[in-house]
Amino acid sequence: MLKKISLFILSLLLMTGCTTETRKKTFNIVVTNFPCYDFVRAITKNDQDISIKMLIKPGMDSHSYEASPQDMVAIKESDLFFYVGGESDEWVDSLLADMDSKRIVKMLDLVSPLQHEEHVEGMEEEKHEEHDEHEEEYDEHVWTSPKNAMEIVSGLNKRMCALDQKHASKFNENTENYIKQIASVDSSFKQIVKQANRKDIVVGDRFPLLYFAKEYGLTYSAAFPGCSEQTEPSASTISYLIDKVKKDHNPVIFKIELSNGQIARTISEETGAKVRTIQSMHNVSAEDFDNGETYVSIMRKNAKAVKEALQ
Numbered sequence: 001m002l003k004k005i006s007l008f009i010l011s012l013l014l015m016t017g018c019t020t021e022t023r024k025k026t027f028n029i030v031v032t033n034f035p036c037y038d039f040v041r042a043i044t045k046n047d048q049d050i051s052i053k054m055l056i057k058p059g060m061d062s063h064s065y066e067a068s069p070q071d072m073v074a075i076k077e078s079d080l081f082f083y084v085g086g087e088s089d090e091w092v093d094s095l096l097a098d099m100d101s102k103r104i105v106k107m108l109d110l111v112s113p114l115q116h117e118e119h120v121e122g123m124e125e126e127k128h129e130e131h132d133e134h135e136e137e138y139d140e141h142v143w144t145s146p147k148n149a150m151e152i153v154s155g156l157n158k159r160m161c162a163l164d165q166k167h168a169s170k171f172n173e174n175t176e177n178y179i180k181q182i183a184s185v186d187s188s189f190k191q192i193v194k195q196a197n198r199k200d201i202v203v204g205d206r207f208p209l210l211y212f213a214k215e216y217g218l219t220y221s222a223a224f225p226g227c228s229e230q231t232e233p234s235a236s237t238i239s240y241l242i243d244k245v246k247k248d249h250n251p252v253i254f255k256i257e258l259s260n261g262q263i264a265r266t267i268s269e270e271t272g273a274k275v276r277t278i279q280s281m282h283n284v285s286a287e288d289f290d291n292g293e294t295y296v297s298i299m300r301k302n303a304k305a306v307k308e309a310l311q
Contacts, residue, residue, distance in 0.1 A: 026050065027164045030078040032089060033062050034284050035143040036107065038295045039153050040082060042178040043160060043171050050167070053078075058289035061258065062088055062282045063227065079103060080163055082156065086113075086140020087227050102163065110155035111148045113138035117225040118210055122240035124224050124233050141226050144280055145211035146186040149295060150179050178296075185299045189216050192303060196310035202245055202273075203254040204264035208280040223263050226280070233263060245271040252309035254278045258285065276305045 026049035031037045037054040044050045053074055056065045065088075067075075075081050075095055083089050085106035096104055117139045119125075142148045157175040161168035193199065193216045200219040203209070208226030213219070221244050223233045241263075245253060250273055255264040257279040264275045279298050288298070 027079050027167065028077070029053070029080045029082065030055065030074050031081075032056055032083040032092075033282060034058070034289075035149075035281050035295060036082045036084065038281075039143075039149075039156055039178075040160075042153065042294070043157050043174050044167070045170070045174050047167060047170070050164075056283055058284055058286040059258065060283060063229065067091055075099075080105065080160065082107070084108065084140050084142075086138060088140060102159075105156055105159050107142060107152055108138055108140065110152045111142050113140070113142055114210060114214075115139075117207075117227065119225065120221060122221050122237060122244065123207075124228070124237045139210050139226065141208040141280060141282070142211055143295070144209050145215040146182050146189065146299065147215055148211055150182050150186075153179055153182070181296045182299075185296055185303065188300070188303045189306070192307045192310065193217065196307075198248070198250075198310050200248065200250070201252075201254060201278075201306070201309050202241060202250050202267075203256070203278070204241060204267045204275075205254065205256045205259050205261075208256065208282060209278065238263070238266060241267050242270045245273050250309070251311050252276050252305070254305070254309065256280055258283060274308070276308065278302055278305055 027044075028051050029040055029044075030053045031040055032054075033056050034054065037052060040052050044052065055067065055071050055074075056062050072095060075092075076099065080103055081096075081099070082105045083092055085092075085108040115138055143152060153175055157171050161171050164171070199217060200221070201213075203220060203222040205222065206224045206226050206228050207220060207222035209220070210226065221241060223237055223241065241253075244250070245267060250271075252275075253264045253267045253271070253273040254276055255261040255278075257277060261275060261277075267273065268275045279302055281295065281298055284293055284298070
């Protein structure tokens with residue numbers, strides 16, 4: 001019922017000419033989450049002729065986001081809509097049917113995604129919803145691998161240049177510079193892992209970092225898969241993680257961004273391991289957003305935290 005009402009309001013807004021922008025700029029881009037926003041921002045370098053609207057506000061849990069009628073209008077009227085395309089973006093499908101495919105870029109199409117999220121030993125069992133047997137499901141957190149991030153930025157740039165040839169030269173220059181920055185971060189992680197005393201991390205939280213772990217040959221233990229809706233682990237899961245940290249003498253227990261960190265703190269209290277944050281960048285805090293944090297700057301913080309965890 002809510003979906004029907006939203007679509008009805010969307011139709012009214014479109015018919016009456018109401019828009020989310022009072023003045024349309026040369027190139028109007030709408031994105032869903034922070035990685036999408038950051039990659040577009042890096043390519044455009046905040047050009048005054050280009051507007052970027054991020055639908056999921058800083059600090060918001062991306063898994064609980066629901067598009068407003070105004071958000072739907074913004075997507076329909078955009079010159080480019082860039083979204084991830086995973087489980088969290090299933091709501092998008094009904095909006096794209098009558099849009100020009102050249103104006104739509106799905107992040108999962110720019111790399112080779114992994115089918116399904118992993119379930120490792122000790123992780124809380126997931127309650128799966130029923131899906132069509134022919135429907136393909138992928139782990140959506142492709143950007144957590146810097147190698148993937150470079151491919152995403154490159155592929156996105158090509159699509160943007162095709163749509164906005166006026167800015168193509170500048171887009172190409174910005175893209176080349178940003179890929180160099182991501183490559184530098186990638187090199188840092190490779191060096192950290194090469195010199196590490198261990199190759200495993202423990203995350204007392206969701207684990208939206210599968211691509212990151214596989215990229216650098218890391219093993220992991222975690223409370224939940226990356227897109228889990230569960231927040232309360234069983235006693236057996238907590239016990240397993242505590243025993244794991246004690247047995248392997250892990251110096252760090254991770255939590256992810258915007259988490260309350262309760263699971264990690266519980267494990268820390270029982271083991272003495274330090275609690276550190278590792279950011280998947282599904283979203284960022286309002287403070288980090290206002291401070292101009294980028295994919296690269298956050299990954300550099302992750303590198304410092306991972307180095308400590310692998311001692």
